[in-house]
Amino acid sequence: MAEAATVSQRANIIVRGFVAVTALLVSACSTVVPRGPTVPTGPTKAPPPVARPDVGVEAGIPRDTARNRVALLVPLSGTNAGVGKSLANATMLALLDTKNEQVRITNYDTATGAAAAAQRAVADGAQLILGPLLSEDVRAVAPIARRAGVPVLAFSNDTSVAGDGVYLMGYTPSQSIERVVEFARSRGVTNFGGLVPNALYGTRASTTFLRAVESAGGRVVALQTYDRTASDVSDAVNRMAKDAPFDAVLIADSAGTAATAVPLLRRMSPNAKVLGTELWNSDNGVSARPALNGAWFASVSNGLYRQFAAKYRARFGSAPYRLSSLGYDAVLLTARISRDWKVGAAFPETRLRSGEGYAGIDGPFRFGRDGVAERALEVQEIRNGSTTVVSPAPANFGR
Incomplete structure (x- = not known):
């Protein structure tokens, strides 16, 4: 049965089923002087060294000639250890569920240095890398993996690190924004407003939002940026007053920030629809925020994820992080290809x-020429403390 092992240092490795090779003991030799007349001799010549047989012991983790080696690079210590361990558990669960005996996954901690983790993985014979999680770690790992000819299935959503052997499993904001804008336009929304943070995520969200609305035949009548403080969010909303009313407003931020902004927006556009992004699907309390009642957001489907989460809790005694499904789906993909x-x-x-x-827990996906996973997304509406699917994800990419 396939296994997962955690490697923190090259010299500190635990491997199931490995039988230690016992060192060969060589008996000491002594020289006996024969009895009889003393014969003058020169310096005593030492006997030649006894040749020791090659017992096949190597540094690092042992070779596995029955399975292909896959490395999982995630933070197993530090501030992101919770997410990393959840991803590691999910990959183990996927191996068990698929009963795959052709793949062996070894875990490496990126919190102590992503580049060093990648170098250890390559030296240990990894032929595929799953992870890392953070975009800066992907940048550190990519050239090392590329030189070794090892593809990388990263869990980041930063499209700037994709390509040339790096494939992104993460949920990208562009696809979520395009999907929810398209849906809103189909429901009669014409005039759009937008609130985006002063950050890389906000910059990319703004570009996607403008293009998506134009492509759908709508108009962006207001677009404001803000720093992530309550006062700055309020100021940004107030600046939109001159362009009100709107049919809908996209808030490209967390559900918490959106819940802060919505009451202010209602004063100028009482009937405006609130639109969110894929970030809302990672917030377990999104449906419990009264301010967001009636809002729409696009994300991967949660149907199969709920089944996965129940199985995860039963095995590991805690709830998984939402992103852990990326690890599970990466192993499903690997298992399918391993045939x-x-x-x-x-x-x-x-x-x-x-x-x-x-196919995966998060629905169907495929990689484009840019190395970014294209996903089939559904649109959910927040209704009185729960979420309801108002536009199902397509079953395939033929729509």
């Missing part, structure tokens, strides 16, 4: 660009 992946051969990277895509 045609000869043990010891390089990972068949061309299979990642399969046009029909792959």
Whole structure:
């Protein structure tokens, strides 16, 4: 059965089923002087060293000739350890569920240095890397993996790090914004307003929002940015007053920030629809925020995720992080490809660009030419303390 092992240092490794090789003991030799007349001799010549047999012991983790080696690079210590351990648990659960015996996953802690973790993984023979989680870690890992010819399935949503052997599993804001804008336009929304934070996420969200509204045949009548403070959010909303009313307002931020802004927006546009992004799906309390009642947001489906979460809690005794499904789906993809992946051969990277895509907990997905996962998203509406699907995700990419 496939296993997962955590590697924190090269010399501190625990491997199931490994049988230690006992060192060969060599008996000491002594020289006996024969009895009889003393014969003058020169310096005593030492006997030649006894040749020790090669017992096959190597530094690092042992070779595995029966399975292909996959490395999981996630933070297992530090501030993001909770997410990293949840991802690691999810990959283990996927291996158990698929009963895959052709893949072996070893965990490496990126919190102590992503580049060092990648170098250890490559030295240990990894043929595929799952992770890292953070975009800056992907930037550190990518050139190391590229030189070794090892593809990377990263969990980041920063599209700037994708391509040239790096594939992104993360949920990108652009797809979520495009989907919710398209849905809003189909429900009669014409005039859009936007609130986005002064951050990289906000910059990219703004660009996507403008293009999506134009493509859908609508108009952006107001777009304001803000720093992530309550007072600055309030100021940004007040600046939108001159362009009110709106049919809908996109708030490209967390559900908490949106809940702060909505009461202010209602004063100028009482009937405006509130639109959110994929960030809301990672907030377990999003539906419990009264201010967001009636809001729409697009995300991956939660149907299969709920089943996964129940199984995860039963095995590990705690709830998973929402992002842990990325680890599970990465293993499902790997397990499917492993059917045609000869043990010891390089990972068949061309299979990642399969046009029909792959199925996972988060629904169907496929990688585009840019290496970013394209996902089938649904639109949910927040209604009186719960969420309801108002536009199901397409079953495939043929829509």
